[in-house]
Amino acid sequence: MELHVRYEGNDDPEKCTARRLAKFDEAALHRSTRATPPGIVLNPFAERALSPADSDESRLVALDCSWETAEAEAFDLAGSQRSLPFLVASNPINYGTAFQLNTVEAFAGALCILGERTQAERVLSHFSWGQTFLDLNEEPLKRYADCADSSDVIAIQDEYLAD
């Protein structure tokens, strides 16, 4: 799966996970919306949740920006807009926070749901806390990956949210 990032560059470059992915040739950074190729756009505001039904796509696109500027309009990128279901961040900045993942966590979660677990492990291997993301989310990631479509994913997410 190709990984692409619309890179706004308004977050701390030292902590930016998209820059680190690019450094290891795991993702391509794009400095403008026009230069960003279409794909599955990982958008926390999207109505439809990502599911294995999306696995015929060959590109994932994330928007790397500060959460302070991550408003709905910022995700106006070409492609199919998808939100990620309930998953918990493992990075030291947002550890334990649901839904607000950083860019590599969002890519890894999406890759697992789309059946690309080996690539998810590889992108996370560049971060000291990367494996923790898979450990913390092991059960939901496996259950989402076994779903047929977005409504199945939402039904499982609702079980976690009800707990």
Ligand SMILES: C[S@@+](CC[C@H](N)C(=O)[O-])C[C@H]1O[C@@H](n2cnc3c(N)ncnc32)[C@H](O)[C@@H]1O
């Ligand atoms: C707001 S940026 C923050 C990036 C952070 N500065 C870093 O260094 O990784 C994280 C991006 O990951 C994706 N993302 C995070 N949580 C998501 C969710 N619940 N659903 C869909 N995409 C999500 C989005 O593309 C979002 O813009």
